[in-house]
Amino acid sequence: MALKLTFFTLCQIIPLVIWFFNHNKKNEKKLDLRMAIGYFLFGSWFGMFGELFLYNMIDLIFKSPIWIYKTLPIHNGITSSYGPIMWGLAAVYIYFFHNSPINKKRNLFLVFIIEAGYLLVLELLFNFLAYFLFDDYFFYYFVPDLWHWSSFTNLPFWWIGYKIIVKHSTVMYKQEKLNLVIAVAMIVVALRF
Numbered sequence: 001m002a003l004k005l006t007f008f009t010l011c012q013i014i015p016l017v018i019w020f021f022n023h024n025k026k027n028e029k030k031l032d033l034r035m036a037i038g039y040f041l042f043g044s045w046f047g048m049f050g051e052l053f054l055y056n057m058i059d060l061i062f063k064s065p066i067w068i069y070k071t072l073p074i075h076n077g078i079t080s081s082y083g084p085i086m087w088g089l090a091a092v093y094i095y096f097f098h099n100s101p102i103n104k105k106r107n108l109f110l111v112f113i114i115e116a117g118y119l120l121v122l123e124l125l126f127n128f129l130a131y132f133l134f135d136d137y138f139f140y141y142f143v144p145d146l147w148h149w150s151s152f153t154n155l156p157f158w159w160i161g162y163k164i165i166v167k168h169s170t171v172m173y174k175q176e177k178l179n180l181v182i183a184v185a186m187i188v189v190a191l192r193f
Contacts (some may be wrong), residue, residue, distance in 0.1 A: 004133050005082065011129055012089050019096050031099060034176070036092050040171045043115045045186035046168070048083040050161055054188070064142070065113040066153060071130060071138045074191065080138070084187050086126070091165050093122055112159050119158040128187055133155020 024030045044111065055078045058066055068077035097103055097118055106114070127149050130138030172179050186193040 008133050009085055009089075012126070016089070016092055016096065023096065023100065027101065029099065031096060033079065035169065035173055036095055037176060038172055038174075038179055039091040039095040039165065041086040041176070042168050042184040043094070043165055044084040044088035044174065045183050045190065046165065047087025047090060047161070048079045048190045049186065050157075051079045051083075054157055066143055066151060067139050067141045070136045071134055080190055081189070083190070084183075090119075090122065091169070094119075094162055094165050095169065098162075112155075115162050116155040116159040118139045119162060120150055120152075120155065123154075123158075 004087075020031055020036075052075060055065060055067075069080040070077075072081040073079075074081050074083075084117075090180045097115075103114065105111070124146070127138050130136075137148065141148050143153055145152050
């Protein structure tokens, strides 16, 4: 399992490295490694706590869960112990996309579709790769709209998370020590309890 997880993580990191160097070679506005680290630190815990919060709110309102983690599940399958890496890297993907020429300012509805759609594609790719490596869904959606790989029901939540990650990481820029302390504390709480 450790070898598969290492390969799985590398498959997520390599596109980021290529994107980073390609972007910085072609664009005047360079991607900042310190900013990327800040995004990773915040995303590493925020994503897991966001899942715990959303899962409980959705279950409270609809009395039905939307997803369950199949790989390294914790908290009754609401999240995964791989979450700090998964969500940290997802936040870096958000940083890169947010600063790419693709993501131009448009009307609010189009921004929502582009940013939330981007996260949907990322999640699908993540789950497909996991299925190929682990022979099971990484997370399984009970909602069948995307054949249990993901769900359109998440689009508003992803978009809100996208905006929170961008805002927090911008506000906490060059505050790596504080970000690291918060991340470690929150990850320990998420993994321990």
